[in-house]
Amino acid sequence: MDGGSQTTARQTFDQNGRAVGRRGLQTRQRLLEATAELLREQGMRDLRVVDVARAVGTSPATFYQYFKDVREAILRLSEQAAEEMPDIVNLIDGPWRGQSGLKTARAVVDAVIRHWDTHEAVLRVRNLSADEGDPRFRRVVRDALSPLVDRLSAEIRRAQGAGRVSPDVSAAAAAASLVAMLERMASYHAQLENRGVTHSKLVETCARILFQTVTGRSAP
Amino acid sequence: MDGGSQTTARQTFDQNGRAVGRRGLQTRQRLLEATAELLREQGMRDLRVVDVARAVGTSPATFYQYFKDVREAILRLSEQAAEEMPDIVNLIDGPWRGQSGLKTARAVVDAVIRHWDTHEAVLRVRNLSADEGDPRFRRVVRDALSPLVDRLSAEIRRAQGAGRVSPDVSAAAAAASLVAMLERMASYHAQLENRGVTHSKLVETCARILFQTVTGRSAP
DNA sequence: TAGAAATCTGATGATATGTCAGATTCAAAA
DNA sequence: TTTTGAATCTGACATATCATCAGATTTCTA
Numbered sequence: 001m002d003g004g005s006q007t008t009a010r011q012t013f014d015q016n017g018r019a020v021g022r023r024g025l026q027t028r029q030r031l032l033e034a035t036a037e038l039l040r041e042q043g044m045r046d047l048r049v050v051d052v053a054r055a056v057g058t059s060p061a062t063f064y065q066y067f068k069d070v071r072e073a074i075l076r077l078s079e080q081a082a083e084e085m086p087d088i089v090n091l092i093d094g095p096w097r098g099q100s101g102l103k104t105a106r107a108v109v110d111a112v113i114r115h116w117d118t119h120e121a122v123l124r125v126r127n128l129s130a131d132e133g134d135p136r137f138r139r140v141v142r143d144a145l146s147p148l149v150d151r152l153s154a155e156i157r158r159a160q161g162a163g164r165v166s167p168d169v170s171a172a173a174a175a176a177s178l179v180a181m182l183e184r185m186a187s188y189h190a191q192l193e194n195r196g197v198t199h200s201k202l203v204e205t206c207a208r209i210l211f212q213t214v215t216g217r218s219a220p
Numbered sequence: 221m222d223g224g225s226q227t228t229a230r231q232t233f234d235q236n237g238r239a240v241g242r243r244g245l246q247t248r249q250r251l252l253e254a255t256a257e258l259l260r261e262q263g264m265r266d267l268r269v270v271d272v273a274r275a276v277g278t279s280p281a282t283f284y285q286y287f288k289d290v291r292e293a294i295l296r297l298s299e300q301a302a303e304e305m306p307d308i309v310n311l312i313d314g315p316w317r318g319q320s321g322l323k324t325a326r327a328v329v330d331a332v333i334r335h336w337d338t339h340e341a342v343l344r345v346r347n348l349s350a351d352e353g354d355p356r357f358r359r360v361v362r363d364a365l366s367p368l369v370d371r372l373s374a375e376i377r378r379a380q381g382a383g384r385v386s387p388d389v390s391a392a393a394a395a396a397s398l399v400a401m402l403e404r405m406a407s408y409h410a411q412l413e414n415r416g417v418t419h420s421k422l423v424e425t426c427a428r429i430l431f432q433t434v435t436g437r438s439a440p
Numbered sequence: 441t442a443g444a445a446a447t448c449t450g451a452t453g454a455t456a457t458g459t460c461a462g463a464t465t466c467a468a469a470a
Numbered sequence: 471t472t473t474t475g476a477a478t479c480t481g482a483c484a485t486a487t488c489a490t491c492a493g494a495t496t497t498c499t500a
Contacts, residue, residue, distance in 0.1 A: 243466080268456065268457095269457070269458090270456060270457085280456085281459080284457090284459075288458095289458085
């Protein structure tokens with residue numbers, strides 16, 4: 001037993017280490033939302049604390065009350081976005097055989113794309129920051145993706161056990177490659193759709209690559 | 221005939237539209253290299269013009285003589301990095317059947333990883349900027365990748381013609397997915413290798429996904 | 441409703457940006 | 471070699487952001 005209530009809303013602290021109350025949480029959240037919005041509109045490099053503050057009708061000092069800097073705000077947004085991941089992971093736990101396996105693959109592709117459509121700007125910066133070596137962001141990325149990777153990896157090992165996937169393949173690397181593909185395509189799909197690839201064709205194609213690589217079988 | 225010399229060194233202009241001479245080109249190039257170096261060390265968000273200037277032993281004003289802002293410098297670096305792409309494209313034009321096809325796939329994977337190892341920081345920011353909608357960066361990305369995508373796409377259509385790849389797959393989407401996977405894995409491989417996936421296993425795995433998806437055949 | 445706790449902000453010193461006029465360097469012509 | 475003017479560089483500056491803190495304001499609690 002952990003003694004907590006069902007949804008253990010973690011305590012939040014400000015920059016002075018003091019617990020934040022109801023009003024403060026609300027301000028903080030509005031700052032986060034403005035950050036996400038401006039990230040979408042202006043991109044990472046031109047995001048200014050002043051603009052975030054102005055958008056919320058407050059002063060920069062208020063921003064710094066809750067966040068060390070812009071990076072930290074984006075880190076928190078990344079954590080909030082990651083809360084959606086369990087829904088995607090649940091899909092992976094569906095069947096991977098035959099017709100319904102392909103359906104599982106489609107559902108996963110679709111869910112990842114939807115996740116990215118919702119959090120595009122934040123996830124992009126999250127991944128960049130992780131790639132640039134920031135350990136806090138690496139952790140968020142790992143926590144968000146490893147359940148996915150691990151599940152796919154296990155499924156691939158199963159297919160290897162059945163002799164349908166070559167032992168020369170590393171299940172972990174293959175799973176990571178698939179997730180890499182899904183993420184990158186999710187962030188890229190709008191541009192492809194501008195070039196004449198329909199959304200459903202794109203989903204179908206990714207789903208089939210996913211299915212094929214996970215199961216070692218050609219899609220039905 | 222185009223009437224130009226073999227290596228048509230394009231004229232370079234400064235911010236006032238004046239042509240840049242030998243000494244200027246050298247300064248400009250040193251500024252670019254310092255930018256790349258600092259991008260590697262400090263990441264995109266913390267890259268300061270002052271630091272770049274200091275690193276070259278010159279003043280910020282000199283930087284602004286050659287570049288409108290940091291973004292433009294990174295754009296030029298992206299263009300320089302893209303000059304390596306023909307070498308990679310040549311590899312794709314190798315054979316795609318049987319044992320030697322897998323070899324082709326391996327060579328491509330390896331080349332993409334090497335390309336990223338060399339230009340990591342620049343390519344990351346290039347892709348982010350393109351994703352954020354900057355048309356100049358979108359163009360650089362497209363120019364760099366479309367030869368790859370087009371070649372793979374053509375190869376996939378061939379496999380579709382032979383009935384080995386489902387007509388439900390979009391060749392363009394599949395090719396884009398593969399390139400997406402290759403790029404993301406190239407930027408991520410060091411982290412995977414820290415987690416116990418050896419480099420050669422990783423290359424082999426990506427190569428097999430590539431081979432399978434392009435040819436519709438299981439790797440030999 | 442007084443007093444305390446929580447929250448917000450004006451003011452500020454430090455640092456970065458981006459521009460321009462003028463100083464410096466260089467190479468070719470005299 | 472010296473002169474000359476084009477190319478290159480930079481000091482100085484006006485503007486803007488960062489990041490902090492002391493103190494004002496609001497909200498909560500007893």
